[in-house]
Amino acid sequence: MHAAIITLLLTFFTSLSSAHYALTFPYWRGPSFPTQWDYPCGGMNQSLSANNRTLWPLSGGAIALTPTHPWAQTYINLGLGSNVTGFNISLVGPFNQTSNGTFCLPEVKLPADLNVQEGTQASIQVVQLSHLGGALYNCADITFSKDAKSPGSAVCFNSTGVGAQALDYDGPEQCNATTGGGKTSGATGLGTGPGVMLLVVFAGVVAVFMV
Ligand SMILES: [Cu+2]
Known part of the structure; x- marks a missing residue:
């Protein structure tokens, strides 16, 4: 009896974790699947960023994610600092991110009036409002640097049929x-x-x- 319930729960959570989306560049703060509804970072708190920061170009760079929904109204925001509580800088959006697979914006520019320096820390927040009405959050922590490397075409690409409108x-x-x-x-x-x-x-x- 208990085993059956556990199997049922596992099946449920496995199906949940196969939905939603991950950030593959800059690499996300943590695997947020079970708590991705939680504002502002899908339940992944800032302390998890300690060993997980991606170098990102001073003028902006690539953002790649792995959406699983047919479509999602999508926002990409930025917050400056090493302990970000407000993602008050809009980088992209809202736009309709369509279909599932891998979706990548190769060069998301910073606002022209935003002054970041070598070593400035920040966090990127991606918000997807899915077709089911849920708001899904993910964050990735970055350090602005002239040494930032491109994620390459194996990470930053758009799957067939995936796009934005x-x-x-x-x-x-x-x-x-x-x-x-x-x-x-x-x-x-x-x-x-x-x-x-x-x-x-x-x-x-x-x-x-x-x-
Ligand atoms: Cu989902």
Whole structure:
């Protein structure tokens, strides 16, 4: 009886751990699969970074992960320091990361006004909001350095079918107080200037990253 329950639990947790995603570059803080819902780093606390820092280029570098979901709204953030509590610098996103396998952005640039020095420590946070509605977190700890090495094409590549898309934005919701009307149709909204502009600009950004 107990053995059966344990087998059932093991099966459940194995199926959980086969989902979610890992960071393969910079290498993640730790195997967060069972606790990946926990903000801000999937349950992997900062002390785990002690022996696990990746050298990363001073102007920014590659970020590779192994998504397992059909799609996920994805954000990549940065926090400076050796003990990061707030990931307040947006590096990429949000964008829709599509399909599963390996996904890599070969050169994620730092914001132009961000001044990092040789030896500056920081942590990168990846957030994926999956199709099931869960928020999944992972962090990787880095040291900015001119000696940082490229992860190489064995680590930084995009599996067949894996990619990124701009998020579709079909205009703000509109409410007509007199008729009680709701949201306008997507087709109508897409015709509005700001929405299309946002889409085009962001598609350009993603295209640059995907080169
Ligand atoms: Cu998952």
